[in-house]
Amino acid sequence: MIDIATRVWNRQWKIDPIIRSLIDTDFYKLLMCQSVFRNNADTQVTFSLINRSKHIKLAELIDEGELREQLDHIRSLSLTRGESTWLRGNTFYGKRQMFRSDFMEWFEGLRLPPYQLEKRDGQYELTFKGAWPEVMLWEVPALAVLMELRGRAVLKGMGxxxxxxxxxxxxxxxxxxxxxxxxxxxxxxxxxxxxxxxxxxxxxxxxxxxxxxxxxxxxxxxxxxxxxxxxxxxxxxxxxxxxxxxxxxxxxxxxxxxxxxxxxxxxxxxxxxxxxxxxxxxxxxxxxxxxxxxxxxxxxxxxxxxxxxxxxxxxxxxxxxxxxxxxxxxxxxxxxxxxxxxxxxxxxxxxxxxxxxxxxxxxxxNDFRGLVSNDALSPFSLVCKAVSANGKATVKLSDNPNKAMGPASEIDRYKRVFGVGEQEALDVRV
Amino acid sequence: MIDIATRVWNRQWKIDPIIRSLIDTDFYKLLMCQSVFRNNADTQVTFSLINRSKHIKLAELIDEGELREQLDHIRSLSLTRGESTWLRGNTFYGKRQMFRSDFMEWFEGLRLPPYQLEKRDGQYELTFKGAWPEVMLWEVPALAVLMELRGRAVLKGMGxxxxxxxxxxxxxxxxxxxxxxxxxxxxxxxxxxxxxxxxxxxxxxxxxxxxxxxxxxxxxxxxxxxxxxxxxxxxxxxxxxxxxxxxxxxxxxxxxxxxxxxxxxxxxxxxxxxxxxxxxxxxxxxxxxxxxxxxxxxxxxxxxxxxxxxxxxxxxxxxxxxxxxxxxxxxxxxxxxxxxxxxxxxxxxxxxxxxxxxxxxxxxxNDFRGLVSNDALSPFSLVCKAVSANGKATVKLSDNPNKAMGPASEIDRYKRVFGVGEQEALDVRV
The missing domain is CATH 3.20.140.10 (nicotinate phosphoribosyltransferase)
Known part of the structure; x- marks a missing residue:
């Protein structure tokens, strides 16, 4: 017995959305968001996509139209009643009401802010600008969309x-x-x-x-x-x-x-x-x-x-x-x-x-290493980071110099201020 | 959207039938059956199940009630209209009307004859007796039922x-x-x-x-x-x-x-x-x-x-x-x-x-070798053979003495009549 209604319903989707919920994101984003919402709600930040695996030419693999459709779809999402109920009522880390009412009210009204998208040197420059609590929620879905679109591009045409x-x-x-x-x-x-x-x-x-x-x-x-x-x-x-x-x-x-x-x-x-x-x-x-x-x-x-x-x-x-x-x-x-x-x-x-x-x-x-020819589904190192706050560049050093980011002069200043000496460079795989 | 009718329908099955069609069988059985139907329709034969892999105790693995349910279900099957149409109308080996009308009419009226089932030494003795064209059609479904019930027994309890x-x-x-x-x-x-x-x-x-x-x-x-x-x-x-x-x-x-x-x-x-x-x-x-x-x-x-x-x-x-x-x-x-x-x-x-x-x-x-513990899904050597015809024992020698079957005295006679000398013994795996 075929469920005719399901088939007709499926036919009405214009796209197959990758992100279908604002809580299809990491829990720590919400914890951080609540803290930021209280302490730094007006801080203006810029988050940018950074593909550390330069050899993966995302702009050649992924159709810009498809990417925009996915990102636009994310902007259409808002917290559903059930999601809100779960966040308000569930026990997290043994605690009830982890999320304060003022934060939940704000979150319930949230739509993600606009994005800027350009192609350069075979890569996408994807940037999110605005108030920190809003912009920070782009990071995880943006990464998930790019990872999955790259996968879909590779899978296209397979039997x-x-x-x-x-x-x-x-x-x-x-x-x-x-x-x-x-x-x-x-x-x-x-x-x-x-x-x-x-x-x-x-x-x-x-x-x-x-x-x-x-x-x-x-x-x-x-x-x-x-x-x-x-x-x-x-x-x-x-x-x-x-x-x-x-x-x-x-x-x-x-x-x-x-x-x-x-x-x-x-x-x-x-x-x-x-x-x-x-x-x-x-x-x-x-x-x-x-x-x-x-x-x-x-x-x-x-x-x-x-x-x-x-x-x-x-x-x-x-x-x-x-x-x-x-x-x-x-x-x-x-x-x-x-x-x-x-x-x-x-x-x-x-x-x-x-x-x-x-x-x-x-x-x-995402361990699809070795499963298709040219290892085209192998995971790669894509991040989406805060690159500036109130107009000032951010810096990250980490314990691996290959993960450092920020303007060179600022990196030097941070190393001096934080007394960072020699570090061992390790490969960044994923 | 859940298809409620499908769920209710599924609930009504008393068993999950292994064989659901009389043509869920090997094509050569039907070719041979047509030849037998013309030339030896009244020959009385006995087909018996023979498990060459004695270490697989089928009667301990498979519940007798379940086996009977499956075999009884096969006896309830008859050729459907679509199956009959396909056999009558399809081109086989480049030829139309491979199956004669008299054979098809007989086949359309066929139900498989009774079976005898007993347990002995941890094995099932499963025997089919009757007219050759009917009994011969038991071979393939009987084997498939036993192979699949053995598999189901092993899979039971897995997550x-x-x-x-x-x-x-x-x-x-x-x-x-x-x-x-x-x-x-x-x-x-x-x-x-x-x-x-x-x-x-x-x-x-x-x-x-x-x-x-x-x-x-x-x-x-x-x-x-x-x-x-x-x-x-x-x-x-x-x-x-x-x-x-x-x-x-x-x-x-x-x-x-x-x-x-x-x-x-x-x-x-x-x-x-x-x-x-x-x-x-x-x-x-x-x-x-x-x-x-x-x-x-x-x-x-x-x-x-x-x-x-x-x-x-x-x-x-x-x-x-x-x-x-x-x-x-x-x-x-x-x-x-x-x-x-x-x-x-x-x-x-x-x-x-x-x-x-x-x-x-x-x-x-059926290459499930090495996939579960104790290799319990490994295929084994189960056959279902004509063991007698009009009361006389059959003999098979083949080119591998490990595949020989029949009474010892008859094997000797056949070897003499057919001039079979030394043969190389090879393992029979499957």
């Missing part, structure tokens, strides 16, 4: 069974990872793969596979829509955009030096418990921890997001010890460039010494 | 995603085979996998994958239902049951010696062209060809179904040459224990020397 086998292979790959991970004692791992996922449906599949295969070892997903639909924990804390914008707004070197701590002081007013996680690498982890105020040592954990992860965790452990804290009570979240072997290795090295947790991104939700 | 990944892995395996085969020049290959398939849906998937992946190199399927639904060529000629029953009916050694040729003489009255394919191994290929009448050398081809396939083909080539025939105009069909490497090897060895064709069975439609 029905060829496609089915492609997904069969990708499923097999994910499941092999799940099977390897379920042997790891005391593992705690979450999906962080929204922004560079192969597609929404694929991320949703990966999450469910983790759920079935890993049981309690799978602690949740960063994707709010999937968390809502699959009744999972929404996971996430905060990101580099906070210290980057706070720092750009700093009027002088002294204020700049204090900016990353001001971020966390504001954060502390908003969130507690497992949401008090330090992201220390924006301007170099070592300097950040050395100069950190004592109240920060009382926070729950640290997220290691660049540089050699084991080194980052050792630095954190030593810092906690130096501040009289017990590392075994502290949380270390690894979230950079993870795949199964690295996860197993880090778990072995740190289990029992700290509370270990993993935020697994691209190589969970 | 939803575990199952999806299992099929993903199996699809990947099939597609790797397709990818390897599409590089083989001048390949001609058909699906012969009905009887030992993993399931109907799986066979249907494999056939479609071959269709998309191999294009013209895929020449059709032995399964009539799939041929009809997918608009493919139905492929097949004849099988060992013909010489086995004809021989059992022989009153003396002289008639016995002539019986395998009588089969083909009757066949020649019914079919021509590419359907004139000799299956020479029932009582040893060498003796059969040596003593064959000259008119047989004029037939289109030979099917190699036991023993070392390359040796069998060389014997055929030499035989054709010895009879003044041009082997390059002759067809050799390989159909025993094939997998990709063997297919590629045989194609390389014989392309240009004869017209080569492959009938690929179990390792196309």
């Amino acid at each position: 029905k069974f060829e496609l089915q086998v492609l997904y069969a292979r990708a499923m097999t790959k994910v499941w092999q990872k799940v099977e390897a991970l379920r042997e790891v004692p005391d593992l705690r791992i979450a999906d962080f793969g929204t922004r560079r996922r192969h597609s929404y449906l694929w991320q949703d599949w990966c999450v469910q596979a983790m759920q079935e295969g890993l049981k309690d070892k799978f602690v949740g997903t960063s994707n709010c829509m999937i968390a809502m639909r699959r009744e999972l924990e929404a996971i996430g804390t905060n990101a580099h955009e906070l210290p980057m914008v706070y720092s750009a707004l700093a009027e002088d070197d002294a204020t700049l030096r204090d900016a990353p701590y001001k971020v966390l002081s504001d954060w502390q007013d908003e969130y507690d418990g497992n949401l008090r996680v330090i992201l220390p690498d924006t301007y170099g982890t070592t300097g950040f921890l050395k100069d950190a105020p004592d109240w920060l040592a009382g926070w729950t954990g640290i997220r290691v997001d660049s540089g050699d992860p084991a080194t980052g965790a050792e630095i954190a452990i030593n810092w906690w010890k130096s501040r009289g804290e017990d590392p075994t009570q502290k949380l270390v979240i690894f979230s950079d460039g993870l795949d199964v072997q690295k996860i197993i290795e880090l778990q072995r090295q740190f289990v029992g010494r700290v509370r270990v947790s993993f935020g697994w991104g691209t190589l969970l939700t | 939803k995603f575990e199952l999806q990944v299992l099929y993903a892995r199996a699809m990947t395996k099939v597609w790797q085979k397709v990818e390897a085969l599409r590089e083989v020049p001048d390949l001609r290959i058909a699906d012969f996998g009905t009887r030992r398939r993993h399931s109907y849906l799986w066979q249907d998937w494999c056939v479609q994958a071959m269709q998309e992946g191999l294009k013209d190199k895929f020449v059709g399927t032995s399964n009539c239902m799939i041929a009809m639904r997918r608009e493919l060529e139905a492929i097949g000629t004849n099988a060992h049951e013909l010489p086995m029953v004809y021989s059992a009916l022989a009153e003396d050694d002289a008639t016995l010696r002539d019986a395998p040729y009588k089969v083909l003489s009757d066949w020649q009255d019914e079919y021509d062209g590419n359907l004139r394919v000799i299956l020479p191994d029932t009582y040893g290929t060498t003796g059969f060809l040596k003593d064959a009448p000259d008119w047989l050398a004029g037939w289109t081809g030979i099917r190699v179904d036991s023993g070392d396939p390359a040796t069998g083909a060389e014997i055929a080539i030499n035989w054709w040459k010895s009879r003044g025939e041009d082997p390059t105009q002759k067809l050799v069909i390989f159909s025993d224990g094939l997998d990709v490497q063997k297919i590629i090897e045989l194609q390389r060895q014989f392309v240009g020397r004869v017209r080569v064709s492959f009938g690929w069975g179990t390792l196309l439609t």
Whole structure:
């Protein structure tokens, strides 16, 4: 029996929208947005797309019209009643009413602001300008749209069974990872793969596979829509955009030096418990921890997001010890460039010494490496970053000089202010 | 939008029937059935299930009630109007009205005869008795039911995603085979996998994958239902049951010696062209060809179904040459224990020397080797054979003594009558 109405309904779609909900985004964006909405609602920011994988000519692969249709569709979205109810009523990190009423009212009225799109040198220049709380919500959907359109471009022209086998292979790959991970004692791992996922449906599949295969070892997903639909924990804390914008707004070197701590002081007013996680690498982890105020040592954990992860965790452990804290009570979240072997290795090295947790991104939700000719579905390094705030350029250094961004003169100034010395350069894969 | 009617309808099924059509069977069964219907309609035969893989305890794996439900369901089937129309109207092997009206009228009225089912030593003794044209149609569906029930027993209790990944892995395996085969020049290959398939849906998937992946190199399927639904060529000629029953009916050694040729003489009255394919191994290929009448050398081809396939083909080539025939105009069909490497090897060895064709069975439609623990889905060697005709035991020798069957005294007699000497014993895998 064919459902005629469904077929007719399907025919009415002009496009197959990639993003179908404003909460098809990372949970930490909403946490940060609420903090920004309270403290910096009027700050004018610019977010820009940056393709670190220059060899992938996105403007040649992706039709501009299709890209505009997808982005326009996102601008047509607003929070649905059910989504709003879930955000207002759900328990996040063990807490009810995580989102304040004034924030929810603002969010319920939100439409995403306009975008600017141009082609240059085979790449898209995609820019979002406006008030920080609005513009910041573009980052994740913009990345997801570009990743998925690139995938669709590669898949176009493949046969029905060829496609089915492609997904069969990708499923097999994910499941092999799940099977390897379920042997790891005391593992705690979450999906962080929204922004560079192969597609929404694929991320949703990966999450469910983790759920079935890993049981309690799978602690949740960063994707709010999937968390809502699959009744999972929404996971996430905060990101580099906070210290980057706070720092750009700093009027002088002294204020700049204090900016990353001001971020966390504001954060502390908003969130507690497992949401008090330090992201220390924006301007170099070592300097950040050395100069950190004592109240920060009382926070729950640290997220290691660049540089050699084991080194980052050792630095954190030593810092906690130096501040009289017990590392075994502290949380270390690894979230950079993870795949199964690295996860197993880090778990072995740190289990029992700290509370270990993993935020697994691209190589969970987009490991299509080796599955089509020319490896044309291999994930690549696409980011969408705050590049300026109130007209002043932002800077990111991180613990890997290959991830540094900002004007050269400002990079030098930041290195001086934050006392960043020699850094080890590591490949940025994804 | 959920189709409520479909859900309610699905709920009404008491079982999930494995065989849903009388033409979910091999095409050659229908060709043989028509010949038997004309020449031996009243011959009483017994067909029995024989599990050559004794270590697979079918009666422990498969619930007797479920098996009876499936077999009873098959007995409730009759030819549908569309199936009858297709058999009457379709072109088979380039010919219209392959099936005579008297045969079709009989077939349209057919229900399969009763079965006897008992358990012994962990195995099922499943027997079919009655008129040859009716009983012979049990073979393929009975095998398919047992293979699929065994699979279902193994799959029971697996998680939803575990199952999806299992099929993903199996699809990947099939597609790797397709990818390897599409590089083989001048390949001609058909699906012969009905009887030992993993399931109907799986066979249907494999056939479609071959269709998309191999294009013209895929020449059709032995399964009539799939041929009809997918608009493919139905492929097949004849099988060992013909010489086995004809021989059992022989009153003396002289008639016995002539019986395998009588089969083909009757066949020649019914079919021509590419359907004139000799299956020479029932009582040893060498003796059969040596003593064959000259008119047989004029037939289109030979099917190699036991023993070392390359040796069998060389014997055929030499035989054709010895009879003044041009082997390059002759067809050799390989159909025993094939997998990709063997297919590629045989194609390389014989392309240009004869017209080569492959009938690929179990390792196309049931290669679940290595996909679950204890290899519990690995295919195994289950057959359903004519064991007696008008009360006399049948015998099969084949070119592999491990495939021989029948009472020991009769085997000795047949070996003497047909002059079978030393044979090389080969493993029977599937």
